[in-house]
Amino acid sequence: MADQQVSASILSDPALQLGAFEPMKSELRVQTLTRPSLSYWQDAWQRLKANKRAILSLYIIIAMLLFTLLGPMVWRVDPAEQDLLQVSSAPGAERSAIIVAPYSAWGILEAPKSADMQSNQAPAHSDTLAPSEAANITGLQLAETATTQQVRLEWQSMAGAADFAVYRNLVKPTGPGTFGLPLGTTGSGEVRRYEDLLDLRPGRFFYSVVAMDTTGGELPQSITLQVKVVNAITLEEAADRQLIKPGETRELGSQVNFALHPMGTDYLGRDMLARLMQGARVSLFIGIAAPVLFVLFGIVYGSVAGFIGGRADQLMMRFADFVVALPFLLFMILFKIAFGIGPGESGIIPLIVAMVILLWPATARLVRGQILQVREEAYVNAARLLGAKTGYLVLRHMIPNTMGVILVTLTFAIPSAIFTEAFLSFIGMGVAAPTASWGSMSNDGIKSMLTHPHELFFPALMISITVLAFNLLGDGLRDALDAKMRSRE
Amino acid sequence: MLSYTLKRLIQGLITVWFIATATFLAMHAVPGDPLSGAKAMTPEIRQNLEEKYGLDKPMSEQYLIYMGNLARGDLGISFTQKNREVNDIIREHFPVSATLGIMAVVFAGLGGTLFGALTALYRNKWPDTVIMIVVILGISVPSFVFAAFAQLAMVKINGAIGFSLLPVAGWGSVSHIIMPALVLGLGTMAYLTRLMRSSMLEIISSDYIRTANAKGLPPTRIFLKHEMRNAVMPVVTVLGPAIAAITTGSFVVELVFAIPGLGRYFVQAVQQLDYTVIMGTTVFFGAFLVLMVILVDLLYGFIDPRVRVS
Amino acid sequence: MTALSMASGSTALKAGVDAESRTITVSIDTEPPQLDGSMTADSISAFVLGHVMEGLLRKDENNQLVAGVADRWDITESGATFWIRKDAFWSDGKPVTAHDFVFAWRKVVDPASASEYANIMSPILNADKINSGKIPVATLGVQAVGDRELRVQFVKPVPYFDQLMAFNIFYPIREDFFNSTNGRYASSADTLLYNGPFKMTKWVHGAHIRMEKNPLYWDRDIVEVSAIDIPYFTTDPSARINLFRDRQIALTPIAQENLEEAQLLGWNIKSFVDGTVYYIEFNHRDGRITKNRNFRKALQYALNSKIEVNKVIKIPGYRPGKSLFPIWLDGANDKLRKEYPAIEFIHDQAKAREYLEAAKKELGLKTIPPIMLLSGDSPLSNKVAEYYQDTLKRQLGLEVRIDSQIFKQRLAKMLAGDFDIVMTGWGPDYADPLTFGDLFMAGNVNNRGNYSSAAYDRQVRIAQNSTDPVIRAAAFGMLQQIIFDDAVILPEYERAQLYTVDPKITGVVRRVIGADPDFTYVKFAEE
Secondary structure (H helix, E strand, O other): OHHHHHHHHHHOOOOOOHHHOOOOOOOOOOOOOOOOOOOHHHHHHHHHHHOHHHHHHHHHHHHHHHHHHHHHHHOOOOOOOOOOOOOOOOOOOOOEEEEEOOOOOOOOOOOOOOOOHHHHOOHHHHHHOOHHHOOOOOOOEEOOOOEOOOEEEEOOOOOOOOEEEEEEEOOOOOOOOOOOEEEEEOOOOOOOEEEEOOOOOOEEEEEEEEEEOOOOOEEEEEEEEEEEEEOEEEHHHHHHOOOOOOOOOOOOOOEEEOOOOOOOEOOOOOEHHHHHHHHHHHHHHHHHHHHHHHHHHHHHHHHHHHHHOHHHHHHHHHHHHHHHHOOHHHHHHHHHHHOOOOOOOOEHHHHHHHHHHHHOHHHHHHHHHHHHHHHOOHHHHHHHHOOOOHHHHHHHHHHHHHHHHHHHHHHHHHHHHHHHHHHHOOOOOEOOOOOOOHHHHHHHHHHOOOOOOHHHHHHHHHHHHHHHHHHHHHHHHHHHHOHHHOOOO | OHHHHHHHHHHHHHHHHHHHHHHHHHHHHOOOOOOOOOOOOOHHHHHHHHHHHOOOOOHHHHHHHHHHHHHOOOOOEOOOOOOOEHHHHHHHHHHHHHHHHHHHHHHHHHHHHHHHHHHHHOOOOHHHHHHHHHHHHHHHOOHHHHHHHHHHHHHHHHHHHOOOOOOOOOOOOHHHHHHHHHHHHHHHHHHHHHHHHHHHHHHHOOHHHHHHHHHOOOHHHHHHHHHHHHHHHHHHHHHHHHHHHHHHHOHHHHHHOOOOOOHHHHHHHHHHOOHHHHHHHHHHHHHHHHHHHHHHHHHHHHHOHHHOOO | OHHHHOOOOOOOOOOOEEOOOOEEEEEEOOOOOOOOOOOOOOHHHHHHHHHHOOOOEEEOOOOOEEEOOEEEEEEOOOEEEEEEOOOOEOOOOOEOOHHHHHHHHHHHHOOOOOOOOHHHHOOEOOHHHHHOOOOOHHHOOEEEEOOOEEEEEEOOOOOOHHHHOOOHHHOOOOHHHHHHOOOOOOOOHHHOOOOOOEEEEEEEOOOEEEEEEOOOOOOHHHOOOOEEEEEEEOOOHHHHHHHHHOOOOOEEEOOHHHHHHHHHOOOOOEEEEEEEEEEEEEOOOOOOHHHOHHHHHHHHHHOOHHHHHHHHHOOOOOEEOOOOOOOOOEOOOOEHHHHOOOOOOOOOHHHHHHHHHHHHHHHOOOOOOOEEEEOOOOHHHHHHHHHHHHHHHHHHOOOEEEEOOOHHHHHHHHHHOOOOEEEEEEOOOOOOOHHHHHHHOOOOOOOOOOOOOHHHHHHHHHHHHOOOHHHHHHHHHHHHHHHHHOOOEEEEEEEEEEEEEOOOEEOOEOOOOOOOOEOOOOEEOOO
């Protein structure tokens, strides 16, 4: 009805007379393209480029690779070189040191300066005095400058003391039981000097000497001394570390600076930055190669199982269950022996192979699940009706639609692989000492997390940055590759 | 449905048998044995011990004896804890690990689905960024670091407020479960968040959701009935094995929080080469895992009607 | 839920020290592997057994040997006699008799028991023959004369026999009770009988142990503690420290990384030399570079244990290794190391290189092939191994490969002699230098490097056969000298443990051998 009404009003328009129209010339008009034709991949690449976060992550990854490959050429420090004078030093730690003579055993103790009043006392007098009533220990002083090479203390003897215990504290003691670290005892009441060599660091410390009785119990007499310890280094050691030019000599007591370690040193005095660079190679290689390989295998396995279905699917999935249930550690040990890795050799390839063999089932199961869903979609049936073969269907239609899940798994597998490598290096697989890897550096850094956080922080930071970069990239890739997003951006 | 379940159970039994055999062979192939100790033994004492435990018999005989016992449900006596039967060990410690594991998975599952959905809905806005950062931290920092930090934090908090808000370690009450379950579930939660997000993003942009929106359905209904239900499939796939993995991987958390679970035995048994405990825990977990997978497969069919497997 | 009720009662956030109820709460490393005293000597089991049971003799709060179940004893060259006190009772009220010791000791040597520590009974007549299955168990050289007298016959004089009596292998077991448990002896708190200061009232495996004061113990008046509660089973050092910080346990070892904090918190840090010696052991088998004495001497002069302890290990209390014999061993009249001080020498790089060149010439090698270092199984030993690797490379140009293995694989390698150098240690079985001295005797199963020297064996035999403390001390002194001259091993360190105790209690005893830590003598601080 509406049509008739419209045509009636049009036909009655005076402009629309029969002679008002002329036939058009026929033209062959090819469909003009408004923009260049893009293939799936070109389109994906364009969209990826437009995604700022993905580009950022690409830059991070490139920076990481440069760090790994070119870093050691710029920062030429041996990652395995130990420096026991700079153990666990934080970045920015005190670097100046004074030159001292090489360590020599402490000489004989001279007779005490003040003629002991005690030694002049009649023996009977000191016998009748109970040890706890005797006069306190006196004269605690440094025998020489306190340096990180040694701290030498001496004090006056005390009647009734069978032994002396020496303590060191970071804070001032407030009474018995708060003296701090028990460094040791002198061994007898006659010995009234002590040399401290234990883990000496620059700074201010409180040394205490406590008298002990014959049964090894502590007496109330004690004395405390505040000591400032300075960094020290011998001429030979300085020359060894190239802090002074060869042949150059310096006076004792003059200053020299320790080598700079921009990221500090680890528990054996090795440069963190150099170790991070070395570790990058190992961790990135294992962390990328292994996941890529086992995810790839998982994709193939899972899609075949999911697509074929039926008995074959059941069999394949049961085999996957079997692999997952095997005790990981036990089989890793087995692989280590099977691959014949010798002691102290780096077994990186066997490690990757072993990880691939044991870790593919999770991906396979995920992919299979996705395939099962996608298999029933309308377009799959349509494609099949059009004559598409199985392989084409799987590759061209199904897998791109499972990309999301695959990418997530991949990006999660990376830190997992890094930490698994760290865990396994403790059974002798993976890298051998002294080669570093980020995972093993993190492991070692945990122990001193509270006192020297930089040992954990830097490798963990590296791992986090890598993971972040791959995650963002994964996100971007998924957005780019997802055909349904095409018209949305 | 019933015949399918039955078929799967039989398959499961065969799988477990394969697992047991492979583990048995691997165990004996590795150098070392349960009897050796830091202090060496004289040959006579060693001989006595081997006879007592039947380790002097040929391997095939040991295998048959073990399988025979296994069929009867007898998992033997532990080599390291000399007076405990492996059955008792599992019976007494598995419930602890299971409780911890289930709480962790519930936490991970709920948190993962929720956060994943949120990041998908608010894509590229601030909730997405914040959650992303937390997720990155969650997977790039190993669990033992979290456990140590969490425990330290509890100590400081308890010290600051003057009484024990949450116990620092130990087991036995509901308050003992909270911290360990949180730490344990963190890694899995991060993974599930990402999975869910990726899955959701695909669903949201799909045609039937567009249709539903166009039809004018209330957003909550679209969210729950359509988006969630479809997006949750990968999460479900992962959940089954995740439960199994969490219960075995709870080793670190059990150590740090002094929890009497089974995870510790699992790892220590391999280190001590305690044959019976290795076999017992592996077989038990294998069976548990297989059961979980069967449940998940059944759940698939329930959630996604298109996937009713024949 | 059974899972939760497991270890129930442990949850009430208790204090580590509860002065009102006189209860102490502590943590334990693992579930005790074996509470049948005749079968085990591991430290966890010894800790529990040392509190709930008692042997003929015991160690007091000053680690001195004093009367236990026996109130009189007499040790001669040919044997020993012990008289059981009248008031020694089992926790079920029946008296402890000499028969209980006979039954227990026979059980130890019985080959059917397959006790790992049967060879500690070797000094007793016929013990070794019985254990090899050659003669019946009843021929063991121990008899009960009536209920209250125990007689023992020796194979040869044993100067340290009294020390052994405090060891859990020699604890009594009552025969009728043992039989009544039907093969489940020591599997739960009910299947054990107690005669010590405490009795076990609760044992939830792997989760909770509770020991309460034993009202029938003959010396109960000195025991102030009413209960020792153990609801935490963990080996994690920071878990323990956190529990202590949170005031949940009364004692905790302090790890190196927590030392700074311990000082800042004002904790009373104590050091305890735990009696073990760690050393580098060489492989003296044919075909190994380390068989060459010059090579070993080169390493001896290159590796300085003082640096190792002070700069690498950095734990106060660890003593730089100087001798196989630790500092706490007794000599004839004074400590062994005072009568026979360890050999002092200067670590001289030049001399080390000289020795290395001599070794190369003797072996006919231009360069030494890579050395295999089998490292220990503690996190500390990996650190030390890396330090060795670097030092030997820098000083001697040697390539050292670190073979890191887990426990069992490492043991297998040691047994097979598959190493050049191994980092290992030894803890004493009894308080006499012989437990260290006989380690490198030819044929000793713990002589992993297969060292063999007639001179060494001769000195060991002197120490084994003599009862004169002066002669024995001299023999040990000689052994110390041989070890240095021949570089049999390189002592690394004597281990120590740092720990702290809740200030509300005193009298916690640390022992090298026996129940460690021992809470029997604890006193609560006055309010």
